[in-house]
Structure formats: C-alpha cells, structure tokens
Amino acid sequence: MEKFNKLDSSIMPINIENIDTDQIIPARFLKAISREGFGDNLFRDWRYDSDDNLIKDFSFNTINNNSKILLAGRNFGCGSSREHAAWAVYDYGFRVVISSFFADIFKNNSLNNGLLVFELSQPKIDKIFEMVSKNPNLIFSVDLENQRFYSQDFLIDEFFSINEYNKTCLIKGYDNIDYILSQKNKIIDFEKKHYE
C-alpha cells in the first residue's frame, strides 16, 4: 500500500446523496481477475451514456483538474459490499474521499486499500461544495499526521477523526496484510502452542 501523509489538491465534487456501489462500479465490470483497471469504469453510467458519449453536465466531465480529493454527498458507498468500489475510486486517481457519512464496509475497504476517507459535518460539506463551485481550482490540504483539513485561504480549517490503527497504517503505507506480516513471529509462536 502507498504511504499517505500530506496532500495538496483541488476537489472533485459530486453533490449527490446515497451513492451506492452499483453507481461507483456497475456490476457488469466485475468479471476481471485482477484488481487494476476499475478506474476506467468508475461512475461509468454517470460519465457516459449508453452510446459511450460523454454526459456533459457530470462534474467529472466539466472539471478537468486532476483532483485527488473526492467530495460527495451523505452516505457514500452504500449497497453491496463489493470491494471493487474502493479499488475503482483509488484506481481513478483519488487518494481522499470526504463525505458527512460513509457506509461501514466501504469505509473499511477504502482504508485498507490506501484510500483515506473521513467525515466532516454536513454544514461544512455544504460550505466546501459552495467554495468549489465558485472556484474549482481552489487548493485544499490534507494533513493526516495532525488530522487537519484546510483550504489555501483558510476559510475551511477542520480537524477530522480517524481510528489510530488506520492512521498508522496509512502513514506507514501498511495495509492490514502488511501489518499482519510484521507480526509473523507472534503467529509462529502461536502456532507452536496451538499445534503442540
């Protein structure tokens, strides 16, 4: 997993609530045997119509800002537990998702795949949507060490919370598996007792 500590980027807004995993990555794209490439089909049916033409008014097609931060409406990532949703958001290039609420499994899957997700209150989220709509190029900073999120002009300057374990994993670039691999000695000791 890639390390994460600090990031400066503009924001990609999707001001829609209850975005489910079927919208994030439609089921028909799940037949692959690898984890990569899902980004091409992220929000596929919102980005393209059935004839593969760009849908003009969707933010991904109007703002071309190489943003690494996705800002979304409440209850992002609900629906089926497919891990492919987190893979797709990451594969597209995002490293942070901010919403006022995330579906539990999506949140876990994201953090375990190097994608930082955190909540801010709805009024703050609304304010950021407004700032971004006025200036899509406005730069925001994420400082994971200090759990701080702020805009270049400091009109937004927020503390966010994250579980200590997930924070350490992200900063060190450890996913659950890297963590468990660092515990190999404990596991081997356990096996000795367990199978004696």
Added chain:
Amino acid sequence: MGKTLFDKVWENHLVDKITNGPSILYIDKHLIHEVTSPQAFSGLEKRGIKVFRPDKTIATADHNVPTVDQHLPIKEALSRNQVETLTKNCKKHGIKLYGLGHKYQGIVHVIGPELGITQPGMTIVCGDSHTSTHGAFGSIAFGIGTSEVEMVLSSQCLFQNKPKTMLIEIEGDLKDGVYSKDIILYIISKITAAGGTGYFVEYAGSAIRSLSMESRMTICNMSIEMGARGGMIAPDDTTFKYLKNKKFVPKNEDFELKVREWKKLRSDPNAKYDKVLKFDASDIDPMITYGTNPGMGIKIDEEIPNNALNTSEESFSKSLKYMDIKTGEKLLGKKIDYVFIGSCTNSRIEDLRIASKIIQGKKKAENINAWVIPGSKTVEKIAIEEGIDKIFKEAGFEFRQPGCSACLAMNEDKIPKGKYCVSTSNRNFEGRQGPGSRTFLVSPATAALAAIKGVISDIRKNK
C-alpha cells in the same frame, strides 16, 4: 461466568488483540474456489510473497463449472479462465486442488466435511458466505471477502471483531414429514432475514441433537440467511461417528485422543449469551418460501400473508409481484416448471436418498424439468453404488455432475425468465437462479414430491 462454545473456540485461536482495533484470529483451514480467489493471488504476487501455510488451504472448482461433460474443456471463456487461473495459482503455491475431474471435486462446503477436512473446534474460512455450513461440527466457520482471502493466504490469520452470541434452542420431537430444511426455514420465517445480524448462533436442544450430521449442516448452512455471521452445533457422538475413518481425520489411538479433546467443546451450563430464542419442535411443519428473501416462508398449507415482519408494504408487494402470486392464495396445488435438487444446502447423500425414496418407481410430471446435482464426486459415487442415480433417471430426472449449478446460475444451468423452480438451495432472491427466475425454497422431500406431482404438494399426504 461460564463460557459458550463460541467463546471457547474463539479464545483458542486468538493470536493478539490490536489496541483500539480488531482481534487477530488464527485460521486452521482455508477453502478456496475459482471465483473469489484470483485477485487474492495476484495481490500476493504484487507483494512478492508466497502462501504462508500452503498445507492449510484446500481448493476446488465448483461455482462456475458445467454439470455435464466435465471431461471436456469448459465452453464459456470466462469460466474457463477462472478455473485455469485457479489451477495455475494452486500449482505455483503448492496448494492441494481437487479440480474438475478429480475424485474429490465438489461444492466446497460439501467436500470439506466429507473428507474430514472440517473438524470440531477449528476455525474455517472461505470466500463464500455459506461457509457457515462447517459450524455443524462445532467449528467457527464463516465467509470472507477477497482482501481477507489474501490475508489468510499470506498469514493464516484474519482481523475480526468479536460478534455477539445467540442461542437457538429447539426442544421436542419433530413431526412426520419435517426435515432439517424445514427447521431452518421455520426459524428464519420467525426472526426474518436480518434477525441474526451481528450474532454468531449456536443451535441446541433435543430436536437438534436428534439430527444426522448432514441435517445439521443444512441448518448451519442457512445461518447466513438470517444475517448471522455463522452458526454452530456442539459436537457429540453423532459427530464423532461421522468423522471416524474420514480421509483427513486422525486414525486409531490418535482419533480417540482427538475425541477426548472434542468432548470438551460445549457451552458451560451457566454460559451467558447475548440473546436466547426457544422454539418447540412440535410447532414446525413442512415449510416453503413464497417471496424473494428466505425470511418470507410459510407452512406449506398456509395462505400467502398480507405482510412480512420488518418488510415495508412496498417491498412486500414488489416481492409478490415478482413471484406473480397474491395474498390469500395457497401454494399447494400451484403448477411449477423446474425442480432443482442440489446446492451446499441439500446435495449430500442423505438428501439424495430421501428424494429417491419418494420418487422410486414413479415418473416426473410432464410439465417438469427436474435436475439432481450431487454435491460432490464422492456423493455421486455413493449414489451410483446404491443405484440412486438409476431411480432418478428412470423417473425422468437429469442426474448431473457436481457443482453449484442453478443455486447461483453462474454456469449454463439457469431457470428461464418467469418460470417457477421448486429448489432445495438457500436463496430465493430475484434473479438468483437466472434472470427473472422464481424460486420456492423447500426440503428435498418436498422438492421430489413436486417433481412427481407437477404441482406444489404436501409431503404428509403422500401415503
């Protein structure tokens, strides 16, 4: 305070507890199949690591495989690719594979127990939610996602938060015509498809203890259909007798030693559960589901109700509309199109024996397509030895080769749009058995009878 069976097995496998995080649980046995494992293996590759304990993972091909002509190359390209990828991965990492054509191949939850891979007190996981089946032996068994498959391959461990415990006790004698499938459909109809969410269930009581291992597996298998993480039953003499002489179970004195250990695997009399439910066996009748989740079940001679527990009016009527049935209607006498006897819920030899007794010397009804899919090569072999395959074939059933088949319709075995299937599988979701398919879940006995009569019938009246 006393400990539950679950607590004891859990504590036996606790490697560590992360501060402000989950527990690290050691996994004794890991089962894999072709559909949920490829990304896990490519994950290992990316990290440049090997499988940590290859001897603790066992693979089979079941979800995607055809159930006819298994000796020929798989026609469908995607299925073929997944099965070939599994073969390659197993070879590379030194994992035992019971692939297509192997004498032990079969549905992952059927072969684990019948080969004695599944044993009391173990932790067992697989990238498939019906892993709960193995709990029938007093093991902690549950389904996991792809990243977790990768984690187990790389470390033989998993992160888990400890679930709450629930005791479901069923006392009394079962009535005639009532099978273990009816017991579990009854329980789910009482507590709904979400009634077990957040819990790990233990089944107990005289009605449960009276059941064979096959029947116990049917119950534990469907624990997931009430939302529970898994279900387990304390091992007893029935369990030990079943396990004796199974391929991977220790033999002779070693077996006796094991049994002594296994006998300790029971909840203490003063054990505390987070929830306790009690049912009376005499209240259970042959059951059938009418709707589109396993909680929507009724006694076979009941009328379709006008609501279901914890189901909004809207989704209840959507469900009836999908099934094209109405409140107040009876399902008895309803004409059906397909009968499917198979899946990890009911494809064991006991299930096939029960069904074959009912159809012996009879013919399936004209309007019915009837499929029997044995759960494994082992089941198939015994069925052939006992002449059960002939009984089915003479009755006009198709006796096919082992696999998941129309349980999830990932291969060619699909129920056509709008057709009714009386099925011994575990999920009646919209489209589960094929796009637009309509499923009634029942026991193997009720399914066999429906095939003969061509309509849904009451097994108790089959004299």
